[in-house]
Amino acid sequence: MQALKNFFYVLIENLDYFGIFFLIFVAVAALAYATMTLLVHGPSETQVRLKRLLGNRTETPEEAPRPKFLGGEQVGVAAKISRPLHRLAATEDRSMRNRVRLRLIQAGYRSDAAFYNFLAAKIVLPALLILIYLAFRSFYRFSSDMIPGTITLVAIGYFTPNIWVWLMTKARQERIFKGLPDALDLMVVCVEAGLGLDMTFKRVGDEIRPLCKDLSDEFSLTNLEVRAGKSRDEAFRNMSLRTNVPEVHNLMTVLAQTSRFGTSLATALRIHADAMRVKRRQIAEETAAKATVKLIFPLVLFIFPAIFVVLIGPGAIKIVKYLMPVLGGGG
Incomplete structure (x- = not known):
């Protein structure tokens, strides 16, 4: 154990800023991958075949819908993660639970796990964003107050699942x-x-x-x-x-x-x-x-300035070249 600690200290002392940033990136990427595996991953092909061999009729991998965000089948783990939000948001109320389930169904998520994955995402995403924010603060040594940034990231992470469900609902409609x-x-x-x-x-x-x-x-x-x-x-x-x-x-x-x-x-x-x-x-x-109305803003902001530079640029250069000496001499 002591040798492992010594190796860790030597590794940290010999790392430059880029190495530390790389390690932080690897850690955050691993956490993000674990989170997405929890929320996205559905039943594997082996599990589907075992259920079919045991006599439980289920869809074949070709017939089964592709697993999507919030649509996995990990009910138990997601339910444990989302349990604090159950108490916080009073989702034990059947009417509120039904409203959330209806929104998920309208977005195309019909599985029982979608409800728990939705609530788990509202807990995991803010925590993940805060970890990334703290990692960047420790790396760049920001001196600003961290409370506004933390509140903003918590709000973004909390409402991101709602925005995702809204976008999926609009696309499905x-x-x-x-x-x-x-x-x-x-x-x-x-x-x-x-x-x-x-x-x-x-x-x-x-x-x-x-x-x-x-x-x-x-x-x-x-x-x-x-x-x-x-x-x-x-x-x-x-x-x-x-x-x-x-x-x-x-x-x-x-x-x-x-x-x-x-x-x-x-x-x-x-x-x-x-x-x-x-x-x-x-x-x-x-x-x-x-x-035609939507094209006005790209034309005014991007195309017209380039055209004006090409058309008026040579004339403006000539004007400056011949008038500046006269104006300077007259002054």
Whole structure:
């Protein structure tokens, strides 16, 4: 043990600033890797095969969704890490817990571990940022007060998972919105071919998977809920809540009213598909019209100065060359 301490002291004494910075970087990188492994890593291929051999039906590695941030399966460790935040934020309240779970589902994280990983990330990220901040302060020997920087980093680390979930929700909603008109066209074809609404949901969910996996999962999950015994209105309402897309909500309302009043399903779907296509075209036209306005700032800040330098620069040099002696002599 004493030899190890002596080796450590000799190593520290012979290190320069770059060596110390390198060791700090390695330590922080190792901590970050361990954190991301905890939050990101899902069940391994070996575990999936063992479960399948033991008789527990599970998805194959090709069918299973790729593990994503907050979407791992380490419930126990993440639950232990997030336990202080449970007491601090009163997340034992069922209504608050359900709201957080709904936000995660809308972002595409349906696993039970996502809730605990989300809370664990709100604890681990501030601690990780503070460690990095303290490492930089010790290396560069900052003399400023560390309280404002610590508070800022804690706030950034605490709200980063919320921002991440919000960004993932917006991206998922955009993908669903773009894939919905094509799904409606497939639904019209299936209904006119004689399929019932339940089989239409199943067939559309299977066919649209290469185009929009998120929408395919929603159609398949809604069909499974109906097969499990839920009413169609409740299954449609759940799909509307899971997506939080106004167009999907309108579609579910149309389907519920059609099922309740017995009107033509194909006609209602075709009208809704046409309206969706018109709205998508209007959004594209609006985006194209905004492009000219958005180009003003790059033009004024970056392109116009370069053009002015090329056009006015030679003339300005000539003016300075011939007028400065005259002005200097006249003074």
